[in-house]
Amino acid sequence: MHTEQTPHQGAHIISAKTLLATWGALMVLTGLTVAATWIDLGSDLNVVVAMVIATIKAILVALIFMHLLFDQKFNLIVFVVSVLTVVLFVSITFIDVSSYQPSIRAHESLEPNKPFLKAPAPDPASVQAQPHP
Amino acid sequence: MTATTMPMDTSEPTYLTQARGALSWLLTLDHKRIGIMYLVVTSASLFLGGVFALLVRTELLTPGETIMTHDTYNRMFTLHGAVMVFLFIIPAIPAAIGNFVLPLMLGVKDVAFPRLNLASFYVWVLGALVLVASMYMSAIDTGWTFYAPYSTSKAVGSATSVGTSAMGAFILGFSSIFTAINFIATINKMRPLGMSWFKMPLFLWALYATAIIQVLATPVLAITLLLLAIERAFGLGIFNPALGGDPVLFQHFFWFYSHPAVYIMILPAMGIISEVVSVFSRKHIFGYKFIALSSLAIAFLGFLVWGHHMFVSGQSPLMSIIFSALTFTVSVPSAIKVFNWLATMYKGSIWLATPMIYALAFIFLFAIGGLTGMFLGTLNVDVHLHDTYFVVAHFHYVMVGGTLMALLSGLYYWWPKFFGRMYSEAGARVGAVLVFIGFNGTFFPQFILGSRGMPRRYYAYLPQYQGLHMLSTVGAFILGIGLATAFGVLVYAAFRGRRAPANPWGANTIEWQTASPPPSYNFHDQPEAGDPYDFEGWVYDAGTDGYVKKPAVVA
Amino acid sequence: MTDTASTRPSSGVEVGTEGHAGEHGGDHFLGHHFKDHAHQLNTAKLGIWLFLGQELLFFGGLFCAYAIYRSMHPEIFAEGHLFLDTRLGAINTCVLIFSSLTAAWSVRAAQLNHRRALITAILLTILCAFGFLGIKYIEYAHKIHEGLVWGASFAPSSEAVQHATEAMAHGASSTLTEAHTLSNRLHIFFSIYFAMTGLHGIHVVAGIFAYLWLLRRAIRGDFTQDYYGPVDGVALYWHLVDLIWIYLFPLLYLIH
Numbered sequence: 001m002h003t004e005q006t007p008h009q010g011a012h013i014i015s016a017k018t019l020l021a022t023w024g025a026l027m028v029l030t031g032l033t034v035a036a037t038w039i040d041l042g043s044d045l046n047v048v049v050a051m052v053i054a055t056i057k058a059i060l061v062a063l064i065f066m067h068l069l070f071d072q073k074f075n076l077i078v079f080v081v082s083v084l085t086v087v088l089f090v091s092i093t094f095i096d097v098s099s100y101q102p103s104i105r106a107h108e109s110l111e112p113n114k115p116f117l118k119a120p121a122p123d124p125a126s127v128q129a130q131p132h133p
Numbered sequence: 134m135t136a137t138t139m140p141m142d143t144s145e146p147t148y149l150t151q152a153r154g155a156l157s158w159l160l161t162l163d164h165k166r167i168g169i170m171y172l173v174v175t176s177a178s179l180f181l182g183g184v185f186a187l188l189v190r191t192e193l194l195t196p197g198e199t200i201m202t203h204d205t206y207n208r209m210f211t212l213h214g215a216v217m218v219f220l221f222i223i224p225a226i227p228a229a230i231g232n233f234v235l236p237l238m239l240g241v242k243d244v245a246f247p248r249l250n251l252a253s254f255y256v257w258v259l260g261a262l263v264l265v266a267s268m269y270m271s272a273i274d275t276g277w278t279f280y281a282p283y284s285t286s287k288a289v290g291s292a293t294s295v296g297t298s299a300m301g302a303f304i305l306g307f308s309s310i311f312t313a314i315n316f317i318a319t320i321n322k323m324r325p326l327g328m329s330w331f332k333m334p335l336f337l338w339a340l341y342a343t344a345i346i347q348v349l350a351t352p353v354l355a356i357t358l359l360l361l362a363i364e365r366a367f368g369l370g371i372f373n374p375a376l377g378g379d380p381v382l383f384q385h386f387f388w389f390y391s392h393p394a395v396y397i398m399i400l401p402a403m404g405i406i407s408e409v410v411s412v413f414s415r416k417h418i419f420g421y422k423f424i425a426l427s428s429l430a431i432a433f434l435g436f437l438v439w440g441h442h443m444f445v446s447g448q449s450p451l452m453s454i455i456f457s458a459l460t461f462t463v464s465v466p467s468a469i470k471v472f473n474w475l476a477t478m479y480k481g482s483i484w485l486a487t488p489m490i491y492a493l494a495f496i497f498l499f500a501i502g503g504l505t506g507m508f509l510g511t512l513n514v515d516v517h518l519h520d521t522y523f524v525v526a527h528f529h530y531v532m533v534g535g536t537l538m539a540l541l542s543g544l545y546y547w548w549p550k551f552f553g554r555m556y557s558e559a560g561a562r563v564g565a566v567l568v569f570i571g572f573n574g575t576f577f578p579q580f581i582l583g584s585r586g587m588p589r590r591y592y593a594y595l596p597q598y599q600g601l602h603m604l605s606t607v608g609a610f611i612l613g614i615g616l617a618t619a620f621g622v623l624v625y626a627a628f629r630g631r632r633a634p635a636n637p638w639g640a641n642t643i644e645w646q647t648a649s650p651p652p653s654y655n656f657h658d659q660p661e662a663g664d665p666y667d668f669e670g671w672v673y674d675a676g677t678d679g680y681v682k683k684p685a686v687v688a
Numbered sequence: 689m690t691d692t693a694s695t696r697p698s699s700g701v702e703v704g705t706e707g708h709a710g711e712h713g714g715d716h717f718l719g720h721h722f723k724d725h726a727h728q729l730n731t732a733k734l735g736i737w738l739f740l741g742q743e744l745l746f747f748g749g750l751f752c753a754y755a756i757y758r759s760m761h762p763e764i765f766a767e768g769h770l771f772l773d774t775r776l777g778a779i780n781t782c783v784l785i786f787s788s789l790t791a792a793w794s795v796r797a798a799q800l801n802h803r804r805a806l807i808t809a810i811l812l813t814i815l816c817a818f819g820f821l822g823i824k825y826i827e828y829a830h831k832i833h834e835g836l837v838w839g840a841s842f843a844p845s846s847e848a849v850q851h852a853t854e855a856m857a858h859g860a861s862s863t864l865t866e867a868h869t870l871s872n873r874l875h876i877f878f879s880i881y882f883a884m885t886g887l888h889g890i891h892v893v894a895g896i897f898a899y900l901w902l903l904r905r906a907i908r909g910d911f912t913q914d915y916y917g918p919v920d921g922v923a924l925y926w927h928l929v930d931l932i933w934i935y936l937f938p939l940l941y942l943i944h
């Protein structure tokens with residue numbers, strides 16, 4: 001690995017056109033993700049769409065702005081491994097929490113909507129802090 | 134300002150004599166000096182943590198109050214745990230020995246980022262000061278694990294400096310991350326010509342695997358402790374059930390780091406043992422690739438088993454079963470290492486110098502520590518054994534019997550390189566024997582105590598446990614005397630020992646090709662990398678009591 | 689750097705700057721332990737990437753907390769996001785994406801030895817960072833004023849609640865208009881919101897300091913096509929800050 005340095009003369013310079021095009025794509029995708037919330041796809045699917053768009057944006061940033069497409073492959077490995085470790089952490093924790101959650105639900109149903117915060121101070125503003133129908 | 138233009142004497146200056154004065158140390162970018170500074174501060178932490186341990190053991194001499202109140206006791210074991218884990222075991226081998234040895238083993242002048250290296254040292258100092266100061270000013274009694282909701286609630290107990298202690302550990306985490314970044318970059322980019330991945334010394338493989346864990350796991354601890362501190366200060370409610378939060382989530386966060394952290398502690402130790410066992414058996418290491426790759430395997434599998442700390446704390450049965458099963462897979466690469474060390478020794482000509490004595494102690498004690506880990510990883514057995522002295526004994530067998538033995542082995546092994554002086558073999562052996570006896574005396578009774586139901590972290594206990602507790606306390610004092618002897622011999626050697634040859638052990642890793650102690654820039658000429666475990670090229674030289682290259686081109 | 693006037697080659701271990709003149713014939717910015725600039729640049733970039741890797745895990749904890757609460761208590765997100773100003777969030781997204789462009793441009797300018805373009809790009813990036821923080825300040829001030837704060841301090845004012853209720857009625861979501869009372873865990877949404885955006889904001893502040901440092905060095909003329917590692921490194925960091933926001937925006941503001 002140490003022997004295969006790219007000589008700095010060959011360091012990759014990204015063309016102005018590519019940079020601007022990437023930026024354009026990111027802006028379009030930002031518009032798209034805002035627009036997607038105006039359409040009701042069911043809350044699950046909406047999350048999926050938002051995350052897919054965000055991931056496409058993230059990949060654009062990583063590959064082009066961050067040079068990963070042209071860089072030493074090891075940097076890409078570092079990035080991917082880190083992302084996968086986050087995924088591992090979140091998903092295993094997620095599996096556990098979702099499997100013990102029902103027992104918490106059962107317990108909480110004994111006291112439905114128990115307030116977790118102390119009763120607000122009796123000033124007029126917070127007394128009517130319930131949404132009107 | 135502290136420059137010393139050395140008088141042109143015959144011997145060239147070493148890294149120790151290159152520049153003098155406190156500033157030349159405090160502002161150094163030399164990895165060797167930074168390593169020595171780490172060695173000093175981690176040894177001081179070991180001493181501090183050891184004093185707390187002896188106080189705890191003294192208190193447990195009798196079933197009731199012996200020398201302190203129950204509140205003081207709770208603070209003492211927290212201090213002992215936090216100091217030993219965060220200030221001593223995690224940085225000891227990588228930051229002290231690793232910093233010194235890694236660039237030398239690679240035959241380079243320094244680590245990739247010397248200033249980051251110095252920064253990591255000062256970050257460590259800052260973190261240590263915050264941690265110790267907050268514990269000193271207002272005690273914490275949560276144990277080193279900071280479990281929510283006890284740690285997040287302000288009302289309970291005297292636990293008032295949990296927030297600042299957590300911030301101390303948070304800062305220490307970044308010191309660990311910086312060192313790891315340095316090691317990975319150095320190993321990746323600066324290996325000399327001829328040293329492919331599979332010609333690297335196994336200590337470097339171990340440090341590499343350790344660094345991967347440090348980079349990937351430590352930030353999760355950092356965010357956990359940061360959230361904990363904020364939660365305490367502002368009442369965030371993410372972990373606090375009184376606010377609708379989830380305390381089990383805290384344990385997931387905490388153990389996602391703290392289980393892999395066990396491998397941050399033990400992997401570098403295994404690396405040292407791989408070096409020492411081969412050198413002192415005068416035999417090529419057996420199963421090189423297996424030992425190398427098992428380090429990576431341990432690093433990987435270590436990320437999949439954290440839930441075995443949560444079998445009885447509200448984790449779902451589903452995940453408990455999965456975590457229990459995965460826990461057993463870690464024993465495979467660990468056993469691969471142990472069997473390869475044994476196979477290396479088989480038919481070797483074993484030289485029982487002090488590093489080897491500690492290495493043998495490591496193998497024996499680590500085997501016990503590892504095997505009792507299997508008991509605890511078994512779901513139903515753990516229900517009985519969790520939170521008892523069995524657990525205490527288990528992890529002390531791994532951490533002290535493993536990491537501390539390997540640290541001592543490595544210190545004795547590289548001490549001639551560090552300071553250019555030999556230690557007294559007789560004194561060192563006395564220390565080693567005392568450490569071994571004292572250690573087993575302290576912790577073996579605790580296995581029995583635990584399996585008979587003595588819970589951990591208890592201040593008072595039933596009279597039936599007193600005999601074993603007394604045995605344990607006596608053992609602790611023998612261990613303390615043994616460690617004092619071991620370190621005393623080393624310190625004496627550093628100042629008064631006889632001059633060490635460049636290669637006292639006949640080892641073939643690159644650090645032995647330069648003078649003891651090395652000059653500031655490490656090597657005169659770019660050294661050659663060969664098979665690190667081929668000892669054929671060295672021959673004993675009675676004149677220096679060391680080994681010299683066979684072709685004898687001594688000019 | 690003052691302490692080694694020594695002439696011995698590569699004895700510069702005490703030297704405090706990145707350059708160890710001597711071995712590399714007076715090349716001030718090449719570390720004495722590197723073969724050449726390419727070696728140094730590639731090593732530095734690996735170092736930065738490892739740092740970014742740990743940053744991902746650092747934020748990963750918060751994303752984990754988010755995922756857990758979002759799936760276990762979806763109602764607090766459905767209600768909570770109504771209190772946020774999507775317009776400001778969207779503007780900030782655009783600001784940050786533009787600053788990513790200028791950051792990428794600064795690397796290109798440095799590689800091409802265009803000093804003026806480099807300085808302009810750095811200035812624009814700093815400007816965007818301040819713009820982002822300004823808008824964030826407006827949002828935070830508004831939230832705090834309305835009592836829409838984290839955890840135990842959560843006490844929304846009636847106007848805020850009114851506002852959110854109207855937003856519910858306007859919104860496409862029909863499931864929410866039925867809700868008469870706010871969830872008892874709503875404060876956790878704001879804990880997560882402030883934790884995530886706050887940590888992100890701290891990273892933006894750190895980025896400003898890094899870019900000010902770069903600006904000074906760029907004006908001094910430190911960077912050339914041979915030596916531009918710091919420009920590259922800071923830009924990589926800045927892109928990561930952008931990348932995190934790319935996820936934060938839909939996760940916090942755009943909840944259906």
Ligand SMILES: [Cu+2]
Pocket residue numbers: 391392395438439441442
């Ligand atoms: Cu564990």
